[in-house]
Amino acid sequence: MRGELVEIGSEAELRELLGEPIPRAVTKERVRLHEIDREWLAASPFCLVATADAAGNCDVSPKGDPPGFTLVLDDTTIALPERPGNRRADGFRNILANPHVGLIYLIPGRGETLRINGRARLVREAPFFDQMVVKGHRPVLALVVEIEQIFFHCAKAFMRSALWRPETWxxxxxxxxxxxxxxxxxxxxxxxxxxxxxxxxxxxxxxxx
Incomplete structure (x- = not known):
């Protein structure tokens, strides 16, 4: 232990400690789905959905289904089906108060992740629900996200954690x-x-x- 707790209180302090991002990290943000984004979504069976209520209280919920469960509606809109769960609906209640969401999409065995930020709304019925049927079951609702930001994360976190290495499980x-x-x-x-x-x-x- 090196002494007392020292907090960071400003972005200037944060930058002094971390340094500036490399240009490639700054310019990697996109606002429309690229073909490789569509391919990633088609291969991903799992994502994490981050939300916050009007007061800033946060929640992160896992969502999983067969690969390609997230439906691409157009270059700036995606939809995620909701399946039966514990009915707490913490994230959905957050969205009703604050539409901002953050999504992280994983592909098993891949260290990179696809990150999508945007504004969400809850839809109880739509024609595209027919494309979300799994094992004969239609979704009970869908989360429709209007995309504002897209980029890929590199594999460092997965490499450091050895998450996909079975010998560590x-x-x-x-x-x-x-x-x-x-x-x-x-x-x-x-x-x-x-x-x-x-x-x-x-x-x-x-x-x-």
Missing amino acids: DPEVLPPQPQIVKRVQQTEETLEELERYYGADYARRLYQG
């Missing part, structure tokens, strides 16, 4: 989900009931309300 480092739920939540279900809920039948119910 240790799924047993923490207890299974039923035990975690029982330890951190106030729930009436017994551990045995939770184990049945998160058991072999769990995957079959992914698209059921």
